[in-house]
Amino acid sequence: MKRAAYILLTNPLSIIGLLLVGTVFFCAAFAGLVAPYPEHAGAVINFAFANKPPSADYLLGTDVVGRDILSRIIYAYRIALGMGLVVLLIAPPVGVAVGLIAGYLGGRTDFILMRITDIFLSIPPLVLALAIMGVLEPTLLNAMLAVTAMWWPWYARLVYNITRGEKVEGYVLAAEVIGASRTHIMFREILPNCIPAIVTKMTLDFGFVILIASSLSFLGLGVQAPTPDLGSMVSEGTRYLPDSWWMTVFPGLAIVVAVFGFNLIGDALRDVLEPD
Amino acid sequence: MTIFRRLLLRLGTSLIVLVGVSMLIFCIARVIPGDPARIALGPRATTEQVEQMREALHLNEPLVVQYGLFMRDLARGDLGISLYSKRPVMTDLAEYLPATLELVLLAGLMMVVFGLPLGALSARYRGRWPDHLIRVFSLLTVSAPAFVWAVGLVLVFAYFLPLFPITGRIADTLNIPHLTGFMLIDTLAAGRIDGFISALHHMILPAFALALSGIGQASRLTRSNMISTYEHPSIEMAQAYGFSEARIAQRYAFRPSLIPSLTIIGLDFAALLGNAFLVEIIFAWPGLSRYGVGVILQKDLNAIVGTVLIISATFLIANIIVDFLVSVINPRIRLSENGK
Amino acid sequence: MTLTTRTTVLGSTVLGLLLATAPASAERILRADEVAVGEIDPAKGTDYADTVLAINLYDTLVYPKQGGAGVQPHLATDWTIDGASYTFNLRDDVKFNSGNALTAADVAYTFERMMAMGQGNSSLFAGVVDSVEATGDHTVVFTLSKPFAPFLATLIRMPIVDMATVKANEKDGDWASTWMSQNSAGSGPYMITSHDPQTETVLSYEADYFIEPVENFPETVRFRYGLEPATVRALMGRGEHDISSQWLPPEVYAGLAQDGASLVTEAGLTGEYFKLNTQRAPLDDVHCRRALAYAFDYATMAQLTQINDNTSTSKPMTGAIPQGLTGYDASLPVFQQDMALAKEELGKCQYDPADHPLDVVFIAETPARERGALMMQAIYSTLGFKVDITRTPWALLTEQVTAPATAPHVVEIAISAASPDTDSLLYAMYHSSQPPTWISSSYYKNADLDALLDKGRVESDPDARQALYADANAILADTVPDIYAYELLSPFAVRDGVTYHNLADPARTYPVSGFNMRFADISVSE
16 A cells, blocks of 8 residues: 555656646635635626636636636536546445356356346447436436446446456355355455455546546536536537637536546556556 | 357347347336427427327337337337437438448547557557657547547637538538448449548548547557566567567567457447547537437437437447457457456 | 449449539539428428428418518418308419429318328317318318418418329328428429438429529528537638528627628517416416516616627517517517516515525527526526526426426527417417417416407407407516517528528518528529
8 A cells, every 4th residue: 555655656647647636626625715706606697708718807718608617617626526426436336246246146146137237338328328317307416326327337347257256266265165154255255355456447437437427418418507517518618619719628628637637546556556 | 160159149148138228228218208299299289189199109008018019110120200300210220320330430440540559659668758658648538528529629620720521421512322321332332532532531530539539548458468468478588589679569569469459449339339429419420329319308219219229239249249350360368268 | 233233333433523523513502501300291390490491392372471461372372261161262383393283182182181190280270170172173162160360370381292292102001201201292492302300401493483583592402400500600601501590699690790691680470488387386476477577687688689789689579479460569668677666566476585496497408598597597586586597408398397386487488479370379378278388388377368369269350359469468468477588580690692582671571480491582692
């Protein structure tokens, strides 16, 4: 663990990653202090200042109703990070449980559980989320649900593959011989061996959750209107291209910055935790 | 023989999965809010007309009966009428799938053509500046959603520097007879080189926007695969023999790392098909994805089910093909996989 | 077989090379666009794109009156009305694109087909017409089930199809519905070359149309669907697009105008209504509704819909009825914000605004409407209402509005008259017999108004109808089932070198939304 921290803190790329992610988290946590116009995160109209290009007053310009884009981006990070946290709190445990059970028990359970997983995996993720969002009202919570529904199978697959390998290892066989319960073997013996892979995947996934969530709201199936959201800001902005390019370009860059940060850390973490 | 059996087995499980997909999506589509008959007929339709259409669409039957009727029609190759385009769903799919596939295939090609060499270059110069540059580039490409790339490319190469067309599949003035729906093939079949060039010109920007994150992914994978093969005894041996760096890279490191990369590219097909949803919207590309978003918003039940089924089937078939190719090229992969 | 294929390939190669080297053809092309998918079967279509296609591919017995209100003769030269029986004399010089002569039998068949299919505009005739009979080659009699004064105007929604062609392409009793969604069987000035409902429809001019086209009319029309505003902006800049849709944001029209496009607007009997849910507290109290209407910031709304100094997409309203319809009164004062009156009315309202948050919905597919919603939120908060704004996808909204008890308090929506008769607008919106849909989503119940609207359906004297609908208008203005935000003037950007005569010259304008875009009335120079 110390080694991991050391490598993360000496690798220039992961330092950049930590800085980016740190900034994003800081902005989200202290949005009220950081944002130049915190009230612009809500339903504010300021038509006199609508469609203004970047200036000293509005560093990243204003949108069609005259709200400061920088302030809205800062508040949008709250939504994006919240989304990532919630999805990664729900999806991995579900997937891990399915993967462990299917992998360890084998037989019919394996067949049924993994075919269900396959069904979810064989619908392109975005299409599945889109179909689910079509059913539900477009709220943040439902968007989280939709993304979670498409995320757990990947963890199921990952843990399943590891479990199938570990199942025949000596320590598992030994535990079986002394009569340990199945639950004990699955969650106490095998699970710890899956942790490094799961943690790496979760770090990498944080960025991807933000990415998918922004894609959903880009298609109009995300967060409610006055609440700022990066994907819907881009999609709204594309209507005013090329004249008012700042409405699209900056929210788009904001997505890249956050996801890039997470990917830099995830990459470095993978080198440390899974050295081969 | 074993390959053949394996193929059959894969086809069998894929079929089961497809039936599962159809059930899942069928249920999802039925609970989407909104009365499809009312949406299709508009607000001025009388209550009787709406009821008549609900009856005709079997919307008043229990879900199980509806599913049974759906499967019966599907067996006859009939997916029903789309309420969105008011045509048979099969007609729509046949028209829009080729446009999407053509885009996705070109993007896939770009992934291989750009991604693999970049990864190889990166591995060969491991730890030096070309490696850092390529790694950062690769990571950047996977850090932005496809629609951000699409918007960026359009902005730069179509609006500010009008080098590429903004929309459409081919120049308006060209009338190419419809044959396969793949514009590149149709133009060649019609012997229209100008048409082929025009179609390619129209495709480059959207395909590249779609391919970018895949290029990054492919390059990253090739790099890490090559680095692990670089540590392989055969390479150390070759280095001991004093073979040139280029020859080692090409022959001993690149080729073996090709196979796992190919497998991943097959899996990335899903991502490409999904991302096509985003890219097609920006370019007004007349494909399946644009159709898919339209039918979901219109609660067009038949078309939703049809679209998702065809996308899933395409994805499963692509995976089987990749799997098959890989096991033909290198039987050891199959063995090691079985061994696990 | 192989030989023929090869010769064809060879032939087309040679042709291809010839075409490739030839300079751009001298053919006059018009490129226009619409947001929605296009429907070319006149028995199925209803919205703007469908209307434009229908009037160019088909003809109707009557047409909206050019430069005025009501209808004028089109396929029918004249008609007599005898209570519930309408007898039309048809032109005898009209031929379908197939070459068949258009006769009274085609009219009867068109009606039969439309009603049997039960889609599109058939609802306008459902329960109205008893029978249609061809009494001569060029005489057709419509017998109504009861007198229905708006009937004549409604006929603009019945494009006549070629019976012989349709029947020849029928399959398993489908009324040729599959064939008709790929081909046209009309008498109109244009024919279908190709049609893809989500990409574009290509039409070509058919010579010998019974009305002369204007000079430099387009020989080919490409009617495109679903283009992004930015795409239209760029295409027009490159000279690759001629007439924009009406759905662009104001900023984009302003940009296009700056780059040399001209802007025209179409007043298509369309109002922009903020529908108030009269079945749900606090808006079931008329005083609360009046408070909202008085507080509404009409001036800002006008400013928001202003494209530039010369062009606005809105006209202030004086009541529920847009200009050009019976019952409209230009002499009435336009609505204006009055906060003092708003507060006074709020004082009379039985509800405390603090206990009743309002949920305001705008349609996700029309994001520009968020501005109106935000404006309401800002103003109504000064009255003490908490306003929750929701961006709702269209399909979801159509479901929500079917349940008045839970439907949103306010929905912002544009509603057009289906025919140049006030009845087609007011009856659908406000008559208590209407099923709950987005058009009727104020769920208004008022016996006095019902009586007036019912009378309007049987009264045929124009002056009496004017008085009836003026009374209806007064009731609606007083009881506020909706906030009458503005009358929509749909804007179109027209490329320099193209003239959209029907909208550029008020004397040539047809009063109904969509009926102006007769492609053969548009001049396209190089």
